[in-house]
Amino acid sequence: MVAPAITADRLLLFGATGDLARRMLLPSLCALDADGLLTENLRIIGTARSEMDDNTFRDMAREALETFLPAERRGGMATFLNRLSYQALDATTLTGYEALAEKVGPSDNANEDGGLAIFLSTAPSLFGPTIAGLKHAGLTGDHVRIGLEKPLGTDLESSCAINDAVADAFTEDRIFRIDHYLGKETVQNxxxxxxxxxxxxPIWNSNYIEHVQITVAETVGLEGRVAFYDDAGALRDMVQNHMLQLLALVAMEPPTSFDATAVRDEKVKVLRALRRVEANETVTGQYRAGAIKGEAVPGYDDELGKESDTETFAAIKAHVDNWRWKGVPFYLRTGKRLPERVTEIVVRFxxxxxxIFEQMGATMQPNSLVIGIQPEENITLSLMAKVPGLGVDGVRLREVPLEITMPDAFVGxxxxxxxxxxxxxxxxxDQTLFVRRDEVEAQWHWVDAIREVWEAADIKPKTYGAGSWGPSAAIALAERDGVSWHE
Incomplete structure (x- = not known):
């Protein structure tokens, strides 16, 4: 029997002293509190390996808020800090979970006026021991839900092992797999x-759309993620989760309602309809020394301190084999040390x-819809318009952008x-913006098949200079179809 959904009165943060907690989680919670969106009785308990008491944790949180949260969003910070408490824990051993349970309080409430939400911001290797510890301490009851930060495995097999471990203690309706891209306003828009x-x-189909491009470009290199990134690479780090979620939102059929089950049912249909990628439909790359915005930067092998076959760039031509998208290519591109930090979706009609203007000397361009996700959130639709003038020498047409900049559209x-x-x-x-198990596994199934193609065809990353848009082969991947990447 599925337990009724109730608002949590306690939030337990694992990894509460880590970088994600300091930069994102604690500032987000403080901002929600300042806007009056947290219930008055919500308590936030942090836990990590570091030894500290409640006051020391609050001091650390205050420093994080002053560093990463704009001053105008810190209203009532003292009230927020009073919500916080802390319990040190070595998540790898059962010892200590009883003390954590005592700090948290009962995991269920018979009156259904409270519950416990848990957020795991830890290495995936700790998911299994943490779940076992929570179960041992009685912190997995019917009114407990758990949020899992990516990555959820390195392939389908390891992802299934993690999901099995979590499912041993939590039903699917209480598991919240996080892809932070789904929290971005423009993605929801x-x-x-x-x-x-x-x-x-009515025109969102193969009759009117020629192709779709999805780009996730970063200017940074390893940035302290040396061990993780060399084991993951661009395909696992970006394509498997963020980019496939964006593709699913672009390609999904209309759900019956804005409901978690309905939305996720349609996304998983898209992911299962992805055609297996062939060797000539993918390009991988690895950056070498170059310059980003006029500053010299080292190559991947220099940052890593050794040679590696890990890809820092991937470009893929994907197809969704269903009626709506028959014959429409989806071009995916992601990489590190590219010229700009940008995430965008381009729908080319x-x-x-x-x-009727061709005989009058006018040239035309197809319409494009550009959905910018970061660094700026905006939507731009390009239309053809007549250039002002008497037209004695013919008619001239030009692309005119209709742009909606989100901060300007919603002032205040x-x-x-x-x-x-x-x-x-x-x-x-509310699970609507979280990823269901069958979605994750469909994503891994497709990505694992790409890695098999790379291995079978002995495809190695091609080098590209930092500050460029990747290997020249990535340009050719699109141009042989008469397509140019949007830059």
Whole structure:
């Protein structure tokens, strides 16, 4: 029997002294509190290996808030800090979980006016021991839900092992797998754009759309993630989760409602419809020394301190084999040490079937819809318009952008951290923006097949200079179809 969803009155943060907690989680929670979105009785308990008492943890949290949260969003910070407490714990051993349980309090409430939400911001290797410890201490009852930070495994097999360990203590309706991209306003706006505007949905198919591009570009290199990244690479780090979630949102059928089950049912259909990628439909790369915004940066092998076959760049031509998207390629591109930090979706429409302006000297470009996710959140639709003039020498047409910049469109609204939405939904037990187990496994199934293709064809990363848009082969991947990457 599924337990009713109730708002949590306690939030337990594992990894509470780590970088994610300091930069994102604690600032997000403080901002939610300042906006009056946390219930008055919510307590936040932090736990990690470091030995400290409640006051020391609050001091650490205050320093993090002053560093990473804008001053105008820290209203009532003292009240927020009073919500915090701390319990040291070595998650790898059962010893100590009883003390944590005592600090947290009962995991269930017979009156159904409270519950416990747990957020694991730890290495995936700690998921199994942590779940075992929580179960041992009685912190996995019907009114307990758990949020899991990525990565969830390194392939389908390891992902299934993690999911099995979590499922041993929590039912699927109480498991919240986090992809922080789904907390971004523009990503959520993609659903509104498609399903709240009659202008787009009738033409959102292969009859009118020529291709789709999804780019996730970073200017940074390893940035202290040496061990993790060399084991993961661009395909596991970005494509398997963020990029496939974006693809699913672009390609999904209209759900019956804005409900967790309905939305995720449609996403998983897309992921299962992804065609197996062939060797000539993928390019991998690894950056070498170059320059980013005029500053010299080292190559991947220099940062790593050794040679490696790990890809820091991947470009893929994907296909969704269903009626809506038959024949429409989805070009995916992600990499480190690229010229710009940008995440965007480009929907390129087909040309009009006949131009009445061609004999008058006018050239036309197909319409494009560009959905910017970071660093700026905006939506731009390019339309063809006549250049002003008498036209004695013919008609000239030019692309004109219709742009919606989110901060300008909604003046007075804060630019929220993506984790604000996700933490609030975890506390309130809303799974709509979280990833279901069958989604994760469908993503890994497709990604594992790409790695098999790389291995079978002995595909090694091609080098590219830092500050460029990746190997030249990635440009050719699109250009042989007459497509240019949007830059």
């Amino acid at each position: 993609l659903l509104a754009l498609r399903f709240a505007n009659i202008l787009f949905e 087909r040309c009009v079937p006949h131009s 609204q804060h630019r929220r951290i993506a984790y604000e939405r996700l933490l609030l939904d975890l506390i309130n037990a």
